[in-house]
Amino acid sequence: MANWCNNKVTFNGDKDSLNKVLALFKEMIEKESKGNIGQLPDFIESKNGYFFEIYCDETDECSFHYETRWSPNIESLWMVATHYNVGFVLDYEESGCMVYGKTIYENEILQDYFLNQCDFQDCIYNVDTDCYEFEGTSYDYQDEIMRILLDRKINNNKQKIA
Structure with a gap:
């Protein structure tokens, strides 16, 4: 069984693009609630980077908490961000394996900081x-x-x- 990495992503950008991201995540949350465990947007063809246990952050409209297996799904988030032309900040941790970091994607530059x-x-x-x-x-x-x-x-x- 995989160790679970806890993730919180906050997207930033123009209102229309953020609404599309919000709709995407609400769709993934809905699919997961119907028993389809592990979500990826339809436009991502990868076999990795699934989102699990997704839920909206109540304090920020375009922030989501979710889990991934072993490590963060930075590539999947990057694909979402480029698809909708938005940026994001990802905070992640999996303390059992000492995985802890922050990824920032803004102005088409991806920076991953980790310990x-x-x-x-x-x-x-x-x-x-x-x-x-x-x-x-x-x-x-x-x-x-x-x-x-x-x-x-x-x-x-x-x-x-x-």
Whole structure:
């Protein structure tokens, strides 16, 4: 059985294009609710990148949460974005395999930022306190540290580009 990667994607673009994306995802949600588990838009011919357990984010009209097997389905999202001429921001994580990242597609440029094993070398679990220690601070959850590390990686890359 696959490990499940949790994903949240938010699309951005003009209202008409976003309405088409919204209709696409509502259609996939409807198909999935009728028992067709694992969805891909009809215009994607791949055998990979299926969307599972899709639902709309209640706080943002064109944001969706869903699961994928093992890793994020960045290629499928890119195909949706290019098909409808929109951008997106994808946040993803599969903590069991330490998959954690953010993908940004804007102005026809795709950037994927992710953490690797080297990024976690200064994060230590303290059995006595039942906390993670990082740079002299204790954290109840490792995902707090992962957010810090990913934000640093994104900011460092933006500084290199500027």
